[in-house]
Amino acid sequence: xxxxxxxxxxxxxxxxxxxxxxxxxxxxxxxxxxxxxxxxxxxxxxxxxxxxxxxxxxxxxxxxxxxxxxxxxxxxxxxxxxxxxxxxxxxxxxxxxxxxxxxxxxxxxxxxxxxxxxxxxxxxxxxxxxxxxxxxxxxxxxxxxxxxxxxxxxxxxxxxxxxxxxxxxxxxxxxxxxxxxxxxxxxxxxxxxxxxxxxxxxxxxxxxxxxxxxxxxxxxxxxxxxxxxxxxxxxxxxxxxxxxxxxxxxxxxxxxx
Numbered sequence: 213x214x215x216x217x218x219x220x221x222x223x224x225x226x227x228x229x230x231x232x233x234x235x236x237x238x239x240x241x242x243x244x245x246x247x248x249x250x251x252x253x254x255x256x257x258x259x260x261x262x263x264x265x266x267x268x269x270x271x272x273x274x275x276x277x278x279x280x281x282x283x284x285x286x287x288x289x290x291x292x293x294x295x296x297x298x299x300x301x302x303x304x305x306x307x308x309x310x311x312x313x314x315x316x317x318x319x320x321x322x323x324x325x326x327x328x329x330x331x332x333x334x335x336x337x338x339x340x341x342x343x344x345x346x347x348x349x350x351x352x353x354x355x356x357x358x359x360x361x362x363x364x365x366x367x368x369x370x371x372x373x374x375x376x377x378x379x380x381x382x383x384x385x386x387x388x389x390x391x392x393x394x395x396x397x398x399x400x401x402x403x404x405x406x407x408x409x410x411x412x413x414x415x416x417x418x419x420x421x422x423x424x425x426x427x428x429x430x431x432x433x434x435x436x437x438x439x440x441x442x443x444x445x446x447x448x449x450x451x452x453x454x455x456x457x458x459x460x461x462x463x464x465x466x467x468x469x
Contacts, residue, residue, distance in 0.1 A: 235423060245283065248467070265292035266453035271308045272318040274299040275397040276441070279416045280334070281318075284464060288457060301368060301395055309446055315454045316461070317444045320372070330444040333465050336414035337436045339422070339429040340377050343407040347428060350410070354430045356382045363391035363409035365400045373412040373439065380437040381430075401427075414439070 216223050223237040233241070268288070272281060277299060285295055298308060302321055308314040309328060323330045342350055350358060356378070366374050371386060378386040391409060394400050400411050401418060405426050421427040431437075443461055445454070 238419070238423070265294075266451070267294040267296060268316065268454060268457050269296045269298070269314045270316050270457075271298045271300065271305045271314040273301075273305075273320065275414075275417065276318055278398065280465075284461060288460070293453070293457065309444060312446045312448075315445060315450075316458055319442050319444050320439060321442075322440070323442060323444045327447065328444050329447055330442045331462055332440055333443040333462065334441040335438050336416065336441060337438055338373055338377050338412050338414060339418060339436065340381070340410065340412050340431050341404055341418055341422070341427045341429050342410040343405055344425065344428055345407040346410070350430070354381045356384070356386075359410065360388045364388070365392045365394060365403055365409055365411040366390040367395055367397060367400070368393060373414070376437050376439065377412045377431060380435070 219236070219240065221236040222234055223240065224231040224233055270281075277297060285297075288295055298304075298314060300308070302319065305314075305317050305319055306323075309317050309323075318333060319330075340354065346362070350362060364374065369390070371390060374390070375386055378384075392400075392403065394403075397413060397417055401413055401421070403409065404411055404413075405421065410430075418427050418429075422429055422432075443458065445458060450458070
């Protein structure tokens with residue numbers, strides 16, 4: 213309430229089960245995020261003994277790296293770290309962890325606790341989205357018979373995100389093959405915006421497009437399915453600078469919740 217009074221805009225819509233941020237709140241969060249990140253890193257450096265520098269090998273899905281890790285990477289570089297990033301699908305990232313050729317990784321599936329150490333990092337919301345130009349053809353309510361007749365794009369043949377949302381909406385497995393497989397959700401988003409079909413995207417991929425109206429979510433509500441992302445690292449002794457980066461990323465993303 214004090215922040216709303218200071219800003220002069222309503223930032224949250226109070227609901228029986230919590231609060232929902234307004235557009236003004238989202239815009240404020242985006243504008244101050246770099247400063248909050250820098251402050252969080254500085255506080256972490258005091259907490260961890262001001263450990264700085266060294267080379268860090270990081271593996272993550274290319275999409276998550278693009279949307280969620282650019283600002284943290286800049287902060288780490290400013291602290292004297294040399295960051296070496298690798299991208300890939302689930303199999304490649306776990307192979308890098310097994311080979312111990314990466315120090316830290318972000319995965320979209322729960323790791324094997326016998327092989328790796330890990331912590332929950334981000335809970336992403338999953339939206340079934342399409343372009344406004346397909347509204348007349350698809351309708352306003354999800355219908356599996358209709359959606360089965362319209363092309364859809366997916367990240368890989370296992371349809372991990374699509375399967376999760378389809379099961380949530382229709383309580384049945386999806387039996388339709390994807391029209392296009394692209395291991396980059398940014399490309400899939402562009403295909404959807406251009407009206408070539410539908411797909412499922414995490415919230416941080418499409419928040420702006422949903423607000424602007426270039427994408428429409430068919431499952432927009434309190435019951436949106438979620439997917440957990442994890443921060444993962446090989447078992448064994450870790451160097452202090454690697455522990456610093458791991459704790460920094462964990463603190464940073466948990467603070468954003």
